[in-house]
Amino acid sequence: MTVTNKSTGNKVFVGLQYTFCIFLAILSLLPFIIMIVNSTRSTWQIQQHAISLIPGTNLKQNFEVLTSKTFDPWRGFINSLIISVSSTVCTIYFSTMTAYALVAYDWKLRKPFFTFIMCVLMIPAQVTSIGFYQFMYKIGMTNNFLALILPAIASPTTVFFMRQYMIPSLPMEILQSARIDGASEFRIFNQIVLPMMKPAMATQAIFAFVASWNNLFLPMILLTRNELYTMPRMVSLLNGDIYKTEYGAVYLGLLLTVLPLLVVYFIFSRYIIAGVALGGVKG
């Protein structure tokens, strides 16, 4: 008797679990589904029923309305791509190099340097932005992508993760034998260490790319010319008066700004989830 009671109770519990999970899944997906479906519907259709799961046929018209004004998705895409790819390359290459310096060599300031990196790990760009802006203004680097790319060379978080990964997986014997063969330290790093760090570099590259792509604050203060706008900067145009009644076009504009991310996530979600999980166990 008690056994059957327990199993019915269990079934109800399991049912509740799935209901809640499915509810959350809908909650997470629905805004994106609405965005995608509405980007194909006309303003009139959206005004009749703002929510619908049936795509319309207005994608082309919405695109024409969207691009006939200040919003230039192609320009934004190119700008974002230039900045994100360059800063990702800088972050990954130089963070691996710094981690290598911390792991492979025994130098006097190694410990203090690592402590220092840990200290600045959490300092966000926002709190130093006034000085950063004034400095860039003084040397004429506002409206210059380099102001968004070069700071990526010093990325404490990435250094931290690369170091964590490198400590157990860098075989010192191989480095020693390369040295005996007469390879220079710089060559050892580029031709032996970098290829060995590929899996960690790939994970960190995805995160660096996404973070750079999504960055709004610095592009907002540094880039004032329309033709230099990045995607997140450009998306703020959709909130203005010029698109006030063009619902379909707004949804399409939103979709275009995140399309590359959706593609990245669709392909790499497994690695991304694994990377996030990795971040949690460093404690």
Place this chain on the structure above:
Amino acid sequence: MNKKTSGINYAKYGYLFSIPFVAAFLIFSLYPTIYTALLGFTDNQGLGNTSWHILDDPMGNFKAILSNASFKQSLRNTVVIWLMNFIPQITIALLLTAWFTSHTNEIKGKGFFKVVFYMPNIITAATVAILFNALFSYPVGPVNDLLVSWGLRDEAYNFLIFKDPSVLIVAFIQFWIWYGNTMIVLISGVLGISPDIYEAAEIDGANGIQTFFFITIPNLKTVLLYTLITSLVGGLNMFDIPKLFLNGGPDNATLTTSVFIYNQAFDGSYMYNRAAAASMIMFLIIAVCSALLFWLMRDKDEAALEKEKKLARKNGGSK
């Protein structure tokens, strides 16, 4: 160690390979930080103003900011919005963690749920802010459409002109972006707990709820604190959502400190000195939180070893 085996001094390469990081940090991070601090004590206002001076009352900007009603409200808003997002976030993330790591009830489709729950975290926050603005738009918007067609309301509700609904929605968006991330971090924390402990608990006859509260939670303490502090630091810098969702409105209800700083410096008023002072106040708050995080994440074994070494050295010296 290396230099002893080969006879070549490799230590210099440690310095050499650190140069790019250090140089970029000094130029793009440390200098701007010091510069921001300095500007906080000056009369620097106006676009392109290069001749500024230290104020006669150096703390003038700090005093002005600390007594500024908008700043005080923005600080309050920031903390309130963070709390309103963090409490449900950690609760639901813990609940899901308990379910997804349960040995007795295997949930099918875990991988799918993880991927879906995490998804909002990767999408551009700027886009999310404007998407939610569109979702809650009035009189025709998807949310209003749902409310009316399900008969929950007779007519559309203008969410975005009232304070409380706006604050709630901003907190909800923050929750919606972060709960999946927190869940994955917590799950990986649980998976890091030794299975032996769980086995022992099972043998002792602990049920699922007891196991969760007496084994999982205590063993998850570090991960939980890590989540708390990273979320707090992120929350104190909340900018994208409040800025683009309603630009701090209605009536400053969703104004956060980062939006306040941005508006002081870049939204027409160009009060760089005031913005710099406000930045430094936030910097101090965040530095305290970071110090806490550093203290938590330090290598405990290594620290103990170091202490022992120091102690041994001390004792040796006294002899």
